Amino acid sequence: MVNWTKTEKATITDIFSHLDYDDIGPKALSRCLIVYPWTQRYFSGFGNLYNAAAIIGNAKVAEHGIKVLHGLDLGLKKMDNIEAAYADLSSLHSEKLHVDPDNFKLLSDCITIVLAAKLGSAFTAETQATFQKFLGAVMSALGKQYH
Incomplete structure (x- = not known):
């Protein structure tokens, strides 16, 4: 369980209140797939992922990036019990999708980079x-089923 200060909760809530899901989600997932090309193996059904331009222009990548970013809303809503909030997604990613949990860290780093670029000096x-x-708590919860 993660202990949050009032300031931390307010900061996370503020970030999400200004989050442009349609911009940051696709950019973060695209960055992850480009910078860490081995992560593409989980997206074989997404069509052409052969180069950066194809990934950036891929509608399925954009759609999934938005979905992933909205998945963080669950953690925002249940900050005091993030582990339980992500139990089902942890099972899905480990048992059905067989996603290497190290990829959660890679994607979270990409989300942070894109968010920092968007927010500039406010970040x-x-x-x-x-x-x-916050992302560390979410990653830990998503990786729980692997332990």
């Missing part, structure tokens, strides 16, 4: 620390 070191604490 202070303190904001980043809080956001990464």
